[in-house]
Amino acid sequence: MSAWTQVMETLVRQRRPALVGYAYLLTGSRAEAEDLVQEAIVRTFARGRAKTSVREAEAYVKRAIANEAVNRARHGLVVRENQAKLAEPSSHPGHDARVDARADLEAALATLSPRERAVTVLKYVDDLTIASIAAVLKLNDGTVKRYLANAAVKLRDRLGDDAVNNEERPTVPVNLTESRI
Amino acid sequence: MDVSMQMRDLASAVGDDFAMNAPNDAAKLVGRARRGRMVWTTGVGTAVVGSVATLAFGGPALASVLTTGPVVAPASGTSESPSASVMPSLEVDGIVTPSPSAHGEPSETPHANGTPGAGTIDLTNGLNGAREGAEDADDSSDDHGSSDGDQERDRERDQDQLQSQSEAQEHAQEQEQERAEDHEDD
Numbered sequence: 001m002s003a004w005t006q007v008m009e010t011l012v013r014q015r016r017p018a019l020v021g022y023a024y025l026l027t028g029s030r031a032e033a034e035d036l037v038q039e040a041i042v043r044t045f046a047r048g049r050a051k052t053s054v055r056e057a058e059a060y061v062k063r064a065i066a067n068e069a070v071n072r073a074r075h076g077l078v079v080r081e082n083q084a085k086l087a088e089p090s091s092h093p094g095h096d097a098r099v100d101a102r103a104d105l106e107a108a109l110a111t112l113s114p115r116e117r118a119v120t121v122l123k124y125v126d127d128l129t130i131a132s133i134a135a136v137l138k139l140n141d142g143t144v145k146r147y148l149a150n151a152a153v154k155l156r157d158r159l160g161d162d163a164v165n166n167e168e169r170p171t172v173p174v175n176l177t178e179s180r181i
Numbered sequence: 182m183d184v185s186m187q188m189r190d191l192a193s194a195v196g197d198d199f200a201m202n203a204p205n206d207a208a209k210l211v212g213r214a215r216r217g218r219m220v221w222t223t224g225v226g227t228a229v230v231g232s233v234a235t236l237a238f239g240g241p242a243l244a245s246v247l248t249t250g251p252v253v254a255p256a257s258g259t260s261e262s263p264s265a266s267v268m269p270s271l272e273v274d275g276i277v278t279p280s281p282s283a284h285g286e287p288s289e290t291p292h293a294n295g296t297p298g299a300g301t302i303d304l305t306n307g308l309n310g311a312r313e314g315a316e317d318a319d320d321s322s323d324d325h326g327s328s329d330g331d332q333e334r335d336r337e338r339d340q341d342q343l344q345s346q347s348e349a350q351e352h353a354q355e356q357e358q359e360r361a362e363d364h365e366d367d
Binding site: 005008009012013016017018020021022024025033034038041046047098102120121159162163164 | 183184185187188189190191192193194195196197198199200203206207208210211213214215216217218220221
């Protein structure tokens with residue numbers, strides 16, 4: 001068995017559930033997320049040079065998922081399952097606050113455009129910088145900022161003002177005189 | 182709870198739910214990737230070989246390799262002496278005589294001034310260039326190791342050319358004389 005097949009099998013067995021959850025954030029559809037992950041994994045290993053580590057392969061697969069999710073959504077190939085959830089409020093008995101929070105989040109994410117959703121997931125889940133998001137989605141930095149700002153407005157409308165912190169993470173200042181080099 | 186934590190919770194919940202009923206199709210996915218890899222490798226290999234062939238032999242030669250049919254079939258009369266196949270056309274008193282091919286043999290391939298038929302791709306320029314290049318190579322190899330028979334054949338061919346040219350010139354002179362006589366008679 002070649003090295004890339006071992007990496008692929010390990011990725012499928014260990015990281016596939018997490019990738020499906022990640023794809024669900026981008027698509028809003030469980031079936032679509034599973035299909036997207038399967039296609040992204042096969043495509044990642046079917047072309048290009050062989051991936052030698054699971055972490056490297058997972059990064060490639062995540063990029064492929066993000067781009068493919070945007071492409072499919074923009075071409076109308078994704079039918080969001082939670083469109084109906086927007087119409088009817090989740091007032092089922094027995095739902096705890098956590099489930100309600102998830103439903104609210106899904107409803108809020110459903111209001112975003114495909115690219116707004118993608119930049120939101122890449123920023124808040126992957127902790128990518130503006131430049132990294134722009135590189136992954138092949139957009140300009142300014143475009144990414146605009147999508148993020150629009151998404152933040154929509155998410156705040158649904159989730160409240162405290163839910164979204166759209167600022168870049170502050171950097172820790174380093175005082176060279178106190179360094180112990 | 183901020184949106185970042187909420188999104189991670191949602192992703193992990195969906196992932197856990199998927200893991201409960203995750204299909205055991207890793208081998209199937211590996212098989213699909215392996216097949217795709219073979220196709221991809223074949224495609225890339227073909228592209229690389231094509232690029233190398235283009236760089237090594239030039240576009241016309243590649244076109245001649247890729248093209249089949251009567252368009253690319255080399256004419257027997259032109260294969261031996263490409264330079265002799267095109268004779269300079271003689272123009273006498275505005276009368277343009279068609280340029281005959283060597284030894285009076287009709288050429289089987291359409292020439293560059295001929296128009297290709299409908300539905301055919303005109304690759305004759307490139308093909309002629311490729312053929313000439315190949316024949317030049319043959320000629321150069323003949324120069325190194327030519328036999329006496331080949332030299333004699335070349336001499337005969339040159340004599341035929343000179344003879345046909347002189348005949349054409351004589352014919353033109355005769356036409357001029359006839360016209361001069363007709364003019365005097367008038």
